[in-house]
Amino acid sequence: MPRCEKQINFREIPKMKYVIVSGGVISGVGKGIVGSSIGALLKSRGHIVTHIKIDPYLNYNARMLAPCEHGEVYVLEDGHECDMDFGNYERFNMLKLSIINSISGGRLFHDIIKREQEGHLLGKTLQVNPHVIDDVIRRIKVVGETPVESFEDGHTSIPDVVVIELGGTVGEYESSIYTDALAKLQHDVGKNNCAFVSVDYLTELESGEQKTKSIQMGCRNFRAFGLTHDIIICRGTRAPTEDTRRKISKNCWVPLPNVIGLPNLESVYSVPRFLEEQGLVDSLYKTLGLCDRKLDRRMLETFERLTVRHKDSVRIGIVGKYGPEFDSYTSLVHGLKFSGASIGVNVEIEWVNAEEYCESDLSKCDGIIIPGGFGARGVSGKIEAIRYARENGIPLLGICLGYQLCVIEMCRNVLGMKDAFSEEFQPDGKDLVVRFISDENGVVDKRLRVGGSQVKLMDGLVKRLYGGKETIRERHRHRFEVVWEKVQDLRAHGLKFVGFSNDGKATKIFELSTHRYFVGVQFHPEFIARPNQPHPLITGLISASCQGSK
DSSP, X not given: OOBOSSOOOGGGOXXXXXXXXXXXXXXXXXXXXXXXXXXXXXXXXXXXXXXXXXXXXXXXXXXXXXXXXXXXXXXXXXXXXXXXXXXXXXXXXXXXXXXXXXXXXXXXXXXXXXXXXXXXXXXXXXXXXXXIHHHHHHHHHHHHHSOEEETTTOOEEOOXXXXXXXXXXXXXXXXXXHHHHHHHHHHHHOGGGEEEEEEEEOEEOTTSOEEXXXXXXXXXXXXXXXXXXXXXXXXXXXXXXXXXXXXXXXXXXXXXXXXXXXXXXXXXXGHXXXXXXXXXXXXXXXXXXXXXXXXXXXXXXXXXXXXXXXXXXXXXXXXXXXXXXXXXXXXXXXXXXXXXXXXXXEEEEEEEEGGGOOGXXXXXXXXXXXOOOOSSTTHHHHHHHHHHHHHHTOOEEEETHHHHHHHHHHXXXXXXXXXXXXXXXXXXXXXXXXXXXXXXXXXBOOOOEEXXXXXXXXXXXXXXXXXXXXXXXXXXXXXXXXXXXXXXXXXXTTEEEEEXXXXXXXXXXXXXXXXXXXXXXXXXXXXXOBTTBOOHHHHHHHHHHHHTOO
């Protein structure tokens, strides 16, 4: 591994380094994990890394994207709703990113047209080149000049490496503008300051023969923009043979050591170590002229602990609309893994379809999670699952919509309000116990409350799980809240509301005093769960579930 021979004042280094991770002819092969792993590896060597995700689609942001198409909508601290890859960036690198780290086609064009309408272009004809392409480059450089915040201690530092993931595949209509912009970026900053990494799928026939034509075509499409790849990462069921690597090296104009195989691994947290062993960091250092700064492998060691198989296991049921094949609850799955590893148990997930719910689905679960979501589909099944957990003493964590449905279930089955429901599903309902949020003047604006905000804690189990903190900060994504008038009625039956908004007008957390662990939260704890900082509420659920493990 190259090391610096003399003490360097890094503030004097004139150029930012850019690592661009793109795909070939097939999408969905793991660019986000590779980009996150590159960031983690460089950070472990003392580099300050930030991330950018370019989403060529014309949506303004990820708010309205179906989870079954693009995976979960991930929420950043500043309230930006973005692609699930941002969750990987933040988890792998312990960062707090913001809206500037996300470039979507819809917002890009919206902002440019808005500026044109406001007269900022001084009457010039608005064109893709130069206006759109130059704005992409401007946004990238702004990220490189903006201090990035550490999740661990809130410290901010100017990055020296920007890892850029270009979504989609090379050559498709939507991404062509951005590939052109990246070519111009390389021209502006110099070839020795940009490393282009291709993540492409290595086709393998049933006979075991590996076919490289698709990778060659992806590189050929890339060269049409005046760019060549510096590193090619071959995804597939197994690593490329030496003959395959030589063929790719020869036909794609990439040095042989820079053709790296990445077969399917048991855990995404094995990827950084695997890529390091394959020489990825050496290849990046040679391409960019980098060297080690201060070694800190603590995070990589944490990743290794996440891959350890433990003696004991606990089964957690996730009652939702989507199964594991859609990545709709990715952050929650990771959060469970972090908490399980912290107390030394394997967390096995039982996926329960809320639309086809029956009690037998939960009979083998040690704990239950009712995750967040929107829409009426599956609500009845979720409410029945909540009733089952409450009546049978099974630990439960209700998140966002799950929090609201827990209140509805108790109003129906404990308070006797058979028509209790939410305004989201029954606007003209007789007994609405969950309604649109009102602003400080009592006006209903139906606006989505999204992003990080403070929650005041009252004495109880939840406060103890948070280490006795008076206030916490959590990420929200909702537009409905529990009707205040029902809070006192529920308190009389053991449902203690122990978390409130700063002004004390909105409930955020409840715990059922007669239950081992029956907790609901209006926010999304999974969005701030980290490998070395598991979320206390998820850890609390697993600990309680272990006590009654079957």
